[in-house]
Every structure is written in structure tokens, then in C-alpha cells.
Amino acid sequence: MPMSSSSFDSSGSSDVTPSPDSFNQTVIEEFRANGGRVGGPFEGGDLLLLTTVGVRSGREHTVPLGFVRAEGLLLVVASAAGAAEDPQWYRNLLARPVVRVELGEEAFDAIAVPAEGARRDRLFAAVVRAAPGYGDYQRHTERVLPVVVLEHTGADVPPREIAGLADRILEAHDWLRAQLRHLRAETEAHFADGGGARVPSLGLQIRQHCLAFCQGLTAHHSGEDRGVFPALARSHPQLRGVLERLAEEHRTLSGLKDGLAALVAGIGTAEPGAFRAELARMTAALEAHLAHEERELLPALAGIPFPPAPAPAPATAPSPAPEPSPEPSPTAAPHR
Numbered sequence: 001m002p003m004s005s006s007s008f009d010s011s012g013s014s015d016v017t018p019s020p021d022s023f024n025q026t027v028i029e030e031f032r033a034n035g036g037r038v039g040g041p042f043e044g045g046d047l048l049l050l051t052t053v054g055v056r057s058g059r060e061h062t063v064p065l066g067f068v069r070a071e072g073l074l075l076v077v078a079s080a081a082g083a084a085e086d087p088q089w090y091r092n093l094l095a096r097p098v099v100r101v102e103l104g105e106e107a108f109d110a111i112a113v114p115a116e117g118a119r120r121d122r123l124f125a126a127v128v129r130a131a132p133g134y135g136d137y138q139r140h141t142e143r144v145l146p147v148v149v150l151e152h153t154g155a156d157v158p159p160r161e162i163a164g165l166a167d168r169i170l171e172a173h174d175w176l177r178a179q180l181r182h183l184r185a186e187t188e189a190h191f192a193d194g195g196g197a198r199v200p201s202l203g204l205q206i207r208q209h210c211l212a213f214c215q216g217l218t219a220h221h222s223g224e225d226r227g228v229f230p231a232l233a234r235s236h237p238q239l240r241g242v243l244e245r246l247a248e249e250h251r252t253l254s255g256l257k258d259g260l261a262a263l264v265a266g267i268g269t270a271e272p273g274a275f276r277a278e279l280a281r282m283t284a285a286l287e288a289h290l291a292h293e294e295r296e297l298l299p300a301l302a303g304i305p306f307p308p309a310p311a312p313a314p315a316t317a318p319s320p321a322p323e324p325s326p327e328p329s330p331t332a333a334p335h336r
């Protein structure tokens with residue numbers, strides 16, 4: 001049997017019977033217990049674990065998948081063994097592109113970007129050369145099997161030494177700024193000839209990066225609103241006014257983030273000049289918040305350790321808590 005994503009996923013269309021979920025669970029446990037190695041029919045195969053977040057449930061969903069490396073990229077195929085429908089994990093990553101990858105003994109966050117058009121076809125041909133079974137799956141379905149590029153989230157952010165909570169916040173801001181730069185560069189490539197012909201194959205790629213930025217921003221602000229800001233308000237009462245203004249900016253940015261997603265969703269028909277102006281306005285507002293927060297809070301955060309120190313004695317002012325991580329997020333738990 002070829003190494004195949006569909007052989008393991010829990011889409012219900014697997015060739016593993018009678019219980020794909022329990023089979024997957026066994027493979028996942030073996031993978032984690034043995035540094036990414038599994039035995040049986042998959043001995044020696046290229047296998048990773050992919051964790052997505054359910055579109056409706058909001059729950060994490062892990063599947064073992066075969067992978068292929070081509071053109072320097074890490075690829076998985078949503079083959080579902082050639083079934084008529086896309087597997088659940090693929091539907092999940094279209095809604096929430098920031099995913100968790102376990103590969104060997106390494107674990108990292110990634111942005112899942114399905115390839116499109118000629119790029120998809122070229123990558124799929126490379127996949128079939130490495131694992132011919134995917135060609136069989138493609139012949140069994142009318143779906144064009146999606147080829148998903150798993151992009152390491154830390155790839156375009158310089159590593160930062162984490163000596164304290166301030167560095168942790170800066171690391172998250174570095175990542176958010178990098179995503180905005182990425183988004184601007186991709187939209188410029190989309191309007192490649194200055195406003196005439198577009199590059200349609202970039203549509204989904206831009207959308208995924210935009211959603212990843214929004215997902216990362218939501219997780220980061222949620223960590224600040226629920227953890228860092230309340231703790232700072234207790235330990236530094238003089239900052240309460242500043243913290244209230246920053247929390248208000250979070251609410252404003254939440255609306256702006258939705259506007260950004262809507263703007264990008266319409267890129268296929270947008271007038272380039274208006275699109276660029278609106279994107280510039282939105283990114284300037286987002287970047288202004290990051291700069292404002294750093295100006296106001298970093299001095300107060302200096303010296304606060306991360307990970308947090310052990311609980312203080314009752315008479316001591318509490319230290320800010322770390323950011324919670326409600327879902328896989330590069331801003332909550334970057335891995336390099």
C-alpha cells in the first residue's frame with residue numbers, strides 16, 4: 001500500500017476498517033512514543049502528525065498523514081483515498097490555516113496553504129513521482145486532489161532570544177508584522193502587471209495567509225486581554241489607564257481584522273488602486289497598535305521572567321501570567 005494521507009485520516013473514507021479513528025489513535029500514540037517512527041504497514045514511511053482545529057467544534061483534531069518533500073517544500077495531499085469528498089482536516093485548515101505539525105521528534109506551527117493552478121499540478125506530479133499511489137487516488141475521483149504546502153511559521157521571522165515576557169510579546173509582534181509584510185507582497189504579486197491581468201493562482205494563497213494573520217492576532221490579543229493585561233493592572237496600577245486604552249484598541253482591531261479578511265476575499269474583483277489604499281490603511285492601524293503597546297508596556301514588562309517564575313509569596317505583587325494558547329498559534333507557542 002502506498003504511503004498516503006488518506007490511509008490514515010479520519011474522513012470516514014479511509015481504506016482502514018472498521019474504525020479509522022481508533023486506528024489513527026494507535027498510530028498517533030506509537031508515533032509520539034517513538035520519536036515519529038511507526039511500525040506495521042507504515043514502517044519506514046514518511047509520516048507526520050497534523051493537528052487542525054474543527055470548524056464547528058473548535059476542538060483540536062490530529063491525523064497521521066504521509067508527506068512528500070519537493071522543491072524544498074513540505075507537502076501533504078488531501079486524497080481521502082480517492083473519495084468524493086475532501087477529508088475533514090482539509091476543510092478545517094481552509095477555515096483556520098495555522099496548524100500544528102509533528103515530524104520526527106520536532107513539533108512546530110505551520111501555515112497550511114493549498115497550491116493552485118499550474119503550481120498545484122507541478123507539485124502533484126512531484127508527489128506522484130515520490131509516492132505513485134496518489135496517482136491511483138486521483139484516478140478514482142473527480143476532485144482535483146488538493147496539495148497542501150505546510151509553511152513553517154517561523155521561516156520569515158528572525159529568531160529572538162526569550163529572556164522574559166517582554167521578549168515573548170516582541171516575538172509575537174515580529175510574527176504579526178512579518179505576516180502583514182507577506183500579505184502586502186503577495187497582493188502586489190497578484191496585481192503583477194500594475195493593475196491589468198491578475199495572477200488567479202495566488203487567490204487562495206493570499207486568503208490563507210490573511211486568515212493565518214487573523215487567527216494569530218486573535219490568539220495573541222486573547223492572551224493579552226485574559227492574562228497579561230489583568231496581571232499588569234494588578235502589579236502596576238499606574239498603567240491601568242494605558243491598559244484600558246490598549247484593550248479598547250483590541251476591540252477596534254477585531255473589527256478591522258474582519259474588514260481585512262473581507263477585503264482580501266474580494267481581491268479577485270477589486271480595483272487595484274482602491275484595494276492597495278484600503279490595505280495600507282488597515283495595516284497602518286494594525287502596526288500602530290503594536291508600536292503603541294511596545295512603547296507603553298515594554299518598560300513595565302522588563303525583568304518579568306518567561307516562563308513565569310514560581311507563584312510569589314502572598315505579600316508579593318503577582319507577576320503577569322503567560323499568554324494562554326486556546327488553539328495552535330505562532331503567537332502563543334512559537335517553535336523553531
Ligand SMILES: [Fe+2]
Nearest residue numbers: 221224250293
Ligand atoms: Fe495588543
Ligand SMILES: [Fe+2]
Nearest residue numbers: 169220224293
Ligand atoms: Fe501585543
